Amino acid sequence: MKIAIIGQGGHSKVVRDVIKAMGDAEIVGCLDDKFSAEFFHEQIMYGPVDSAIRISEDFPEVKFFVAVGNNRVRKQIVERLGFPEEFYATLIHPTAQVSADSMIGPGSVVMPCVVVNSDALLGAHVIINTCSVVEHDSKIEDFVHISPNATLTGNVTVREGAQVGASATVIPGREIGEWAMVGAGATVIHNIPANSTAVGVPAIVKIREVTGGV
Ligand SMILES: CC(C)(COP(=O)(O)OP(=O)(O)OC[C@H]1O[C@@H](n2cnc3c(N)ncnc32)[C@H](O)[C@@H]1OP(=O)(O)O)[C@@H](O)C(=O)NCCC(=O)NCCS
Structure with missing residues:
Protein backbone atom coordinates (compact mmCIF):
# COMPACT_ATOMS: atom_id res chain seq x y z
CA MET A 1 0.00 0.00 0.00
CA TYR A 88 -8.15 6.73 3.26
CA ALA A 89 -5.91 4.07 4.80
CA THR A 90 -6.64 2.39 8.13
CA LEU A 91 -3.41 1.88 10.10
CA ILE A 92 -2.97 -0.81 12.75
CA HIS A 93 0.39 -1.33 14.47
CA PRO A 94 1.42 -5.02 14.46
CA THR A 95 1.68 -5.10 18.28
CA ALA A 96 -1.99 -4.05 18.70
CA GLN A 97 -4.50 -6.76 19.67
CA VAL A 98 -7.60 -6.11 17.61
CA SER A 99 -10.57 -8.47 17.84
CA ALA A 100 -11.76 -9.95 14.56
CA ASP A 101 -15.23 -9.01 15.82
CA SER A 102 -14.48 -5.29 15.98
CA MET A 103 -14.68 -2.68 13.22
CA ILE A 104 -12.29 0.19 12.54
CA GLY A 105 -13.17 2.95 10.07
CA PRO A 106 -11.12 4.57 7.31
CA GLY A 107 -8.46 7.12 8.23
CA SER A 108 -8.16 5.70 11.76
CA VAL A 109 -4.95 4.63 13.48
CA VAL A 110 -4.43 2.01 16.18
CA MET A 111 -1.08 2.62 17.88
CA PRO A 112 1.39 0.15 19.46
CA CYS A 113 0.20 -2.15 22.28
CA VAL A 114 -3.45 -1.11 22.03
CA VAL A 115 -6.22 -3.64 22.81
CA VAL A 116 -9.54 -3.41 20.94
CA ASN A 117 -11.93 -6.09 22.10
CA SER A 118 -14.96 -7.85 20.68
CA ASP A 119 -17.80 -5.89 19.07
CA ALA A 120 -16.08 -2.54 19.51
CA LEU A 121 -17.08 -0.15 16.70
CA LEU A 122 -14.60 2.57 15.79
CA GLY A 123 -15.51 5.30 13.31
CA ALA A 124 -13.45 7.20 10.75
CA HIS A 125 -10.35 9.34 11.45
CA VAL A 126 -10.13 8.09 15.02
CA ILE A 127 -6.87 7.95 17.02
CA ILE A 128 -6.50 5.02 19.41
CA ASN A 129 -3.23 6.01 21.01
CA THR A 130 -0.39 3.99 22.50
CA CYS A 131 -1.31 1.30 25.07
CA SER A 132 -4.96 2.35 25.37
CA VAL A 133 -7.76 -0.22 25.85
CA VAL A 134 -11.12 -0.19 24.08
CA GLU A 135 -13.21 -2.88 25.72
CA HIS A 136 -16.03 -4.94 24.24
CA ASP A 137 -19.14 -3.27 22.79
CA SER A 138 -17.70 0.23 23.01
CA LYS A 139 -18.70 2.69 20.30
CA ILE A 140 -16.30 5.40 19.17
CA GLU A 141 -17.54 7.95 16.66
CA ASP A 142 -15.58 9.84 13.99
CA PHE A 143 -12.67 12.20 14.88
CA VAL A 144 -12.30 10.90 18.44
CA HIS A 145 -8.92 10.66 20.18
CA ILE A 146 -8.38 8.03 22.88
CA SER A 147 -5.06 9.18 24.41
CA PRO A 148 -2.16 6.99 25.55
CA ASN A 149 -2.92 4.47 28.29
CA ALA A 150 -6.61 5.44 28.57
CA THR A 151 -9.13 2.66 29.28
CA LEU A 152 -12.66 2.49 27.97
CA THR A 153 -14.26 -0.35 29.87
CA GLY A 154 -17.15 -2.26 28.29
CA ASN A 155 -20.01 -0.65 26.41
CA VAL A 156 -18.68 2.92 26.57
CA THR A 157 -19.79 5.44 23.93
CA VAL A 158 -17.54 8.30 22.84
CA ARG A 159 -19.32 10.78 20.59
CA GLU A 160 -17.82 12.64 17.63
CA GLY A 161 -14.70 14.70 18.18
CA ALA A 162 -14.32 13.95 21.90
CA GLN A 163 -10.93 13.27 23.50
CA VAL A 164 -10.27 10.96 26.43
CA GLY A 165 -7.01 12.16 28.04
CA ALA A 166 -3.96 10.10 28.84
CA SER A 167 -4.46 7.40 31.52
CA ALA A 168 -8.14 8.28 32.02
CA THR A 169 -10.67 5.51 32.72
CA VAL A 170 -14.34 5.41 31.75
CA ILE A 171 -16.45 2.89 33.67
CA PRO A 172 -18.91 0.60 31.81
CA GLY A 173 -21.88 2.00 29.95
CA ARG A 174 -21.00 5.70 30.23
CA GLU A 175 -21.11 8.24 27.41
CA ILE A 176 -18.68 11.03 26.54
CA GLY A 177 -20.56 13.76 24.63
CA GLU A 178 -19.57 15.30 21.29
CA TRP A 179 -16.36 17.35 21.36
CA ALA A 180 -16.01 16.87 25.11
CA MET A 181 -12.59 16.60 26.76
CA VAL A 182 -11.79 14.18 29.58
CA GLY A 183 -8.65 15.32 31.43
CA ALA A 184 -5.56 13.19 31.88
CA GLY A 185 -5.93 10.72 34.76
CA ALA A 186 -9.69 11.24 35.21
CA THR A 187 -12.09 8.46 36.21
CA VAL A 188 -15.44 8.95 34.50
CA ILE A 189 -18.36 7.52 36.49
CA HIS A 190 -21.14 9.75 35.06
CA ASN A 191 -21.97 10.70 31.48
CA ILE A 192 -20.01 13.76 30.31
CA PRO A 193 -22.02 16.43 28.46
CA ALA A 194 -21.11 17.55 24.94
CA ASN A 195 -18.55 20.38 24.60
CA SER A 196 -17.48 20.23 28.23
CA THR A 197 -14.18 19.42 29.96
CA ALA A 198 -14.26 16.99 32.88
CA VAL A 199 -11.32 16.32 35.21
CA GLY A 200 -10.49 14.42 38.39
CA VAL A 201 -11.41 11.27 40.26
CA PRO A 202 -14.33 10.96 39.99
CA ALA A 203 -14.48 13.24 36.96
CA ILE A 204 -16.51 16.42 37.32
CA VAL A 205 -17.25 19.03 34.65
CA LYS A 206 -14.79 21.83 35.26
CA ILE A 207 -14.92 23.89 32.10
CA ARG A 208 -18.09 24.27 30.02
CA GLU A 209 -16.50 25.27 26.77
CA VAL A 210 -14.91 23.64 23.80
CA THR A 211 -11.17 23.08 24.14
CA GLY A 212 -10.67 21.22 20.86
CA GLY A 213 -8.27 18.75 22.45
CA VAL A 214 -4.60 18.11 21.78
C1 LIG B 1 -8.24 18.82 30.99
C2 LIG B 1 -7.31 19.73 30.19
C3 LIG B 1 -7.66 19.67 28.71
C4 LIG B 1 -7.55 21.14 30.72
O1 LIG B 1 -6.71 22.01 30.05
P1 LIG B 1 -7.01 23.59 30.15
O2 LIG B 1 -8.33 23.86 29.52
O3 LIG B 1 -5.80 24.27 29.61
O4 LIG B 1 -7.22 23.84 31.71
P2 LIG B 1 -6.26 24.45 32.82
O5 LIG B 1 -4.88 23.89 32.74
O6 LIG B 1 -6.41 25.95 32.74
O7 LIG B 1 -6.93 23.92 34.16
C5 LIG B 1 -8.21 24.30 34.53
C6 LIG B 1 -8.48 23.72 35.88
O8 LIG B 1 -8.59 22.29 35.75
C7 LIG B 1 -7.59 21.63 36.55
N1 LIG B 1 -7.09 20.52 35.75
C8 LIG B 1 -6.62 20.56 34.48
N2 LIG B 1 -6.31 19.35 34.02
C9 LIG B 1 -6.58 18.49 35.03
C10 LIG B 1 -6.46 17.10 35.15
N3 LIG B 1 -6.03 16.35 34.14
N4 LIG B 1 -6.85 16.53 36.31
C11 LIG B 1 -7.30 17.28 37.36
N5 LIG B 1 -7.43 18.63 37.29
C12 LIG B 1 -7.06 19.22 36.14
C13 LIG B 1 -6.51 22.69 36.81
O9 LIG B 1 -5.81 22.40 37.99
C14 LIG B 1 -7.36 23.93 36.91
O10 LIG B 1 -7.98 23.94 38.18
P3 LIG B 1 -8.30 25.32 38.97
O11 LIG B 1 -9.28 26.07 38.11
O12 LIG B 1 -8.89 24.85 40.27
O13 LIG B 1 -7.00 26.02 39.10
C15 LIG B 1 -5.81 19.30 30.33
O14 LIG B 1 -5.28 19.68 31.60
C16 LIG B 1 -5.60 17.80 30.18
O15 LIG B 1 -5.70 16.98 31.10
N6 LIG B 1 -5.34 17.40 28.92
C17 LIG B 1 -5.11 16.01 28.57
C18 LIG B 1 -4.05 16.01 27.51
C19 LIG B 1 -3.73 14.61 27.05
O16 LIG B 1 -3.94 13.60 27.70
N7 LIG B 1 -3.19 14.60 25.85
C20 LIG B 1 -2.79 13.37 25.20
C21 LIG B 1 -1.91 13.73 24.03
S1 LIG B 1 -1.37 12.32 23.17
Missing part, protein backbone atom coordinates in the same frame (compact mmCIF):
# COMPACT_ATOMS: atom_id res chain seq x y z
CA LYS A 2 1.32 3.47 -0.94
CA ILE A 3 0.40 6.23 1.52
CA ALA A 4 0.53 10.03 1.46
CA ILE A 5 0.58 11.49 4.98
CA ILE A 6 -1.20 14.80 5.51
CA GLY A 7 0.17 16.84 8.44
CA GLN A 8 3.79 17.10 9.54
CA GLY A 9 3.51 17.76 13.30
CA GLY A 10 4.29 15.56 16.29
CA HIS A 11 1.42 13.12 15.73
CA SER A 12 2.60 12.44 12.18
CA LYS A 13 5.96 11.21 13.49
CA VAL A 14 4.22 8.45 15.42
CA VAL A 15 1.97 7.64 12.46
CA ARG A 16 5.07 7.32 10.26
CA ASP A 17 6.49 4.75 12.69
CA VAL A 18 3.22 2.78 12.55
CA ILE A 19 3.40 2.71 8.73
CA LYS A 20 7.02 1.53 8.82
CA ALA A 21 6.19 -1.19 11.36
CA MET A 22 3.29 -2.47 9.24
CA GLY A 23 5.83 -3.74 6.69
CA ASP A 24 3.41 -3.78 3.73
CA ALA A 25 3.04 0.00 3.45
CA GLU A 26 5.25 2.68 1.92
CA ILE A 27 5.19 6.47 2.42
CA VAL A 28 5.17 8.20 -0.98
CA GLY A 29 4.00 11.70 0.02
CA CYS A 30 4.25 14.13 2.94
CA LEU A 31 1.83 17.04 2.67
CA ASP A 32 1.46 20.10 4.86
CA ASP A 33 0.59 23.73 4.24
CA LYS A 34 4.03 24.67 5.57
CA PHE A 35 5.23 23.63 2.08
CA SER A 36 4.35 26.31 -0.50
CA ALA A 37 5.32 24.21 -3.53
CA GLU A 38 5.77 20.58 -4.51
CA PHE A 39 9.24 19.00 -4.49
CA PHE A 40 10.82 15.54 -4.26
CA HIS A 41 13.34 14.37 -1.68
CA GLU A 42 14.58 10.77 -1.51
CA GLN A 43 11.68 9.64 -3.75
CA ILE A 44 9.02 11.13 -1.44
CA MET A 45 6.83 13.96 -2.69
CA TYR A 46 6.42 16.98 -0.42
CA GLY A 47 3.85 19.71 -0.99
CA PRO A 48 0.86 21.65 0.36
CA VAL A 49 -2.27 19.81 1.53
CA ASP A 50 -4.19 20.52 -1.68
CA SER A 51 -1.59 18.52 -3.64
CA ALA A 52 -3.56 15.53 -2.34
CA ILE A 53 -6.22 16.26 -4.95
CA ARG A 54 -3.71 16.06 -7.82
CA ILE A 55 -2.11 12.92 -6.34
CA SER A 56 -5.52 11.24 -6.09
CA GLU A 57 -6.17 11.98 -9.78
CA ASP A 58 -2.72 11.02 -11.11
CA PHE A 59 -2.04 8.06 -8.79
CA PRO A 60 -5.37 6.44 -7.84
CA GLU A 61 -3.55 3.61 -6.03
CA VAL A 62 -2.25 6.03 -3.36
CA LYS A 63 -4.15 6.10 -0.05
CA PHE A 64 -4.20 9.11 2.26
CA PHE A 65 -3.92 9.53 6.01
CA VAL A 66 -4.63 12.77 7.90
CA ALA A 67 -2.05 12.60 10.70
CA VAL A 68 -3.12 15.64 12.72
CA GLY A 69 -3.63 15.19 16.47
CA ASN A 70 -6.14 18.02 16.96
CA ASN A 71 -9.60 16.53 16.35
CA ARG A 72 -11.13 19.73 14.94
CA VAL A 73 -8.25 20.44 12.57
CA ARG A 74 -8.31 16.80 11.43
CA LYS A 75 -12.01 17.13 10.62
CA GLN A 76 -11.48 20.46 8.81
CA ILE A 77 -8.85 18.88 6.54
CA VAL A 78 -11.04 15.85 5.78
CA GLU A 79 -13.96 18.16 4.92
CA ARG A 80 -11.75 20.41 2.81
CA LEU A 81 -10.48 17.49 0.71
CA GLY A 82 -13.93 15.92 0.36
CA PHE A 83 -12.48 12.52 -0.56
CA PRO A 84 -14.67 9.40 -0.45
CA GLU A 85 -13.81 7.21 2.54
CA GLU A 86 -12.15 4.53 0.41
CA PHE A 87 -9.35 7.03 -0.35
